[in-house]
Amino acid sequence: MDYIAEQEQELEVLESIYPDELEVLNATYPDIKFSVTLKLELNDTAIHDNDLLMSLSKVHLLEVTFQFPETYPDMAPIIHINPLEQSLDDNSESDEDEDEQEDEYDEHGNIVLSKLENLADNISFKDYIEELTSIVRDQIDSDMLLGMQMCFALLATIKENAENWFLEQLDELDKQHTLEIERREAQEQKKFNGTPVTKESYLEWRATFRKEMHLDERDKLRRLEAHNGKLTGKQMFEQGVAGTIDDTDDAEIESMTKELDDVDI
Known part of the structure; x- marks a missing residue:
């Protein structure tokens, strides 16, 4: 196999697919290295039907770096995934909003949970990178990708799994949030019920x-x-x-x- 031709050809194809997302870090064989920045489509309700995603105030990105060994694609590439975040609001406006925003309290002095935090913004991909990297490595073996150009398939797996994981985490946080509201409501109700007298x-x-x-x-x-x-x-x-x-x-x-x-x- 002509490893130089295989690697240069794959890099050329990826540059055409990701013209704005791909950055070549080293184009010289045998140490070709590049990164692709994936924007996760989380708050697109046409793709994900979840109202909680509409409250997202930042964009989640995954910077995926590939480094080709000398005998790639007969040997798996070295993969590093780095999570990034970008605010949807201008920094100055965001700071002003934070200064103006005040906690809302109920009649008993408890912070109203609906105003306490943004559930979607409470999720960090740093907690998932290790597992995601392991999933990608396992895919190389399970799909028998060795011997063929595989970076595009791996990028698709990374994006799909990351988006699904985010939705699962959001659903779990929503359940916990609901349980906490019910717990507080039960405590408040006890104040009105009083203690039975024997x-x-x-x-x-x-x-x-x-x-x-x-x-x-x-x-x-x-x-x-x-x-x-x-x-x-x-x-x-x-x-x-x-x-x-x-x-x-x-x-x-x-x-x-x-x-x-x-x-x-």
């Missing part, structure tokens, strides 16, 4: 409350005053001397009032 919980609260308010000491003093001043039973009841007010409901209070009218202590 007999045991009420008695425990009552004992703590009486201790904190020193009510038992107050009743003790009132009983002493009642004996010394010879209050009637009704007077003792009305002033809460014996603690009966805290222990009875309205029906019992009315009944006990009638019974204590003529009782002297």
Whole structure:
């Protein structure tokens, strides 16, 4: 095989396919090296039907560098993938928007999640480069590409897998975001539902409350005053001397009032 002719021919074909995206770093055999910058079509709803992609504020690019070994294409090329990002907005305008934008809070002081972050902009291809590179290397073996010009096929695989991975990550973030909203809503709902009161919980609260308010000491003093001043039973009841007010409901209070009218202590 004429390796020089094969490599020069493939480079010429790729330059015609990627006239603006390809940059020749070294055109001399046996160390031909070039890079192709792929623009990922993420926010094109005609291709990807996902409303969350419309909020993207930056363009994702993958700079793919190929270096041909001396015996390429009988030997696989050396491949390096570098993720790049470009803002869709002018830098100065973007800075002004960041200064003007303020967090939105709900009535309980929590940041409103819908304003907290842009889910699509929260994804970075740096987390995927290692896996993507491995996929491309495996394709060379699985598709038996050795012995033929393969760079165009590898670039297509890189672009397709990167776009699919981004969509998968976006769906996962959206699910987590929804769960977080539901969790916060459940917490807020608890504030309105309150805590169910049982007999045991009420008695425990009552004992703590009486201790904190020193009510038992107050009743003790009132009983002493009642004996010394010879209050009637009704007077003792009305002033809460014996603690009966805290222990009875309205029906019992009315009944006990009638019974204590003529009782002297």
